[in-house]
Amino acid sequence: MTFIKTTSTAGDTDVATLLTVVSTTGMTVGMVLHNPRTRENVLVTAVNSTTTITVTRAFGRVAAAALNAADVLMQVGTAFAENSMRPAARQLATTYIPNYTQIFRNAWGLSDTARASLAEQGYSNIAESRKDCSMFHSVDIESAIIWGQPKMDTSGSQPIHATQGVIDAMEQYSPANTNTAAATTTFAQLVTLLEPAFTYSTDMSNAKQRVLFGDSQAIKVLNDIGRASGQVYITQHETSFGMNFTKFKFY
Numbered sequence: 001m002t003f004i005k006t007t008s009t010a011g012d013t014d015v016a017t018l019l020t021v022v023s024t025t026g027m028t029v030g031m032v033l034h035n036p037r038t039r040e041n042v043l044v045t046a047v048n049s050t051t052t053i054t055v056t057r058a059f060g061r062v063a064a065a066a067l068n069a070a071d072v073l074m075q076v077g078t079a080f081a082e083n084s085m086r087p088a089a090r091q092l093a094t095t096y097i098p099n100y101t102q103i104f105r106n107a108w109g110l111s112d113t114a115r116a117s118l119a120e121q122g123y124s125n126i127a128e129s130r131k132d133c134s135m136f137h138s139v140d141i142e143s144a145i146i147w148g149q150p151k152m153d154t155s156g157s158q159p160i161h162a163t164q165g166v167i168d169a170m171e172q173y174s175p176a177n178t179n180t181a182a183a184t185t186t187f188a189q190l191v192t193l194l195e196p197a198f199t200y201s202t203d204m205s206n207a208k209q210r211v212l213f214g215d216s217q218a219i220k221v222l223n224d225i226g227r228a229s230g231q232v233y234i235t236q237h238e239t240s241f242g243m244n245f246t247k248f249k250f251y
Helices: 112-118 126-133 135-147 166-173 187-198 216-228
Strands: 005-007 018-020 031-034 041-047 052-056 072-078 151-153 160-162
Touching: 126 135, 135 166, 187 216
Parallel strands: none
Antiparallel strands: 005 072, 018 052, 031 041, 031 072, 041 052, 151 160
């Protein structure tokens, strides 16, 4: 889900109806735009070009006011006349991202001697061994989902291909979303690092939740930040100490 928001690039007067903005991408006639600085609402009556729109000023209780360069204009709904025709259709453009299907294969086997060695009177460890070894397959798949890189190798008699993981996909298609944490990360720095993850929402039922994956060092740092953000009081009746944070919340 994307939210329509643009920025004024000129100091348009309070009577100007032709506004110049950074981009009109996604805008359609009938959208109501709001200026948080002046609190004025305007109604879009025409999208003239990629950078200009025609509007009805003071579309609401607040009077029109001059715009400053860099004023934000964000969509706050739509407004249409009674018995009006349907508006211009909108859609979220889908970008096709190619990838390869990776074939994962693992085998498990025991010699007859090993099978007999695992058996006890009335109990067999064979099923347990098979279950434990099945994790090899799961680890292979999960590792590729995170660290895999796309590859199509046709040098042999049969092609062999590898799929692209999340990290490499971000590095290729959205490198600006890759940020390096400081040597000592503060609470404010952590918020800044995580804010870009909430720019877009694909599931409005979970618009304010994201899943965070981290290695042992990252989890340790997150817990250190959590402990440094408050105070813990231990009484004589306590038999354990320490804190284990599994969620991080901010505004």
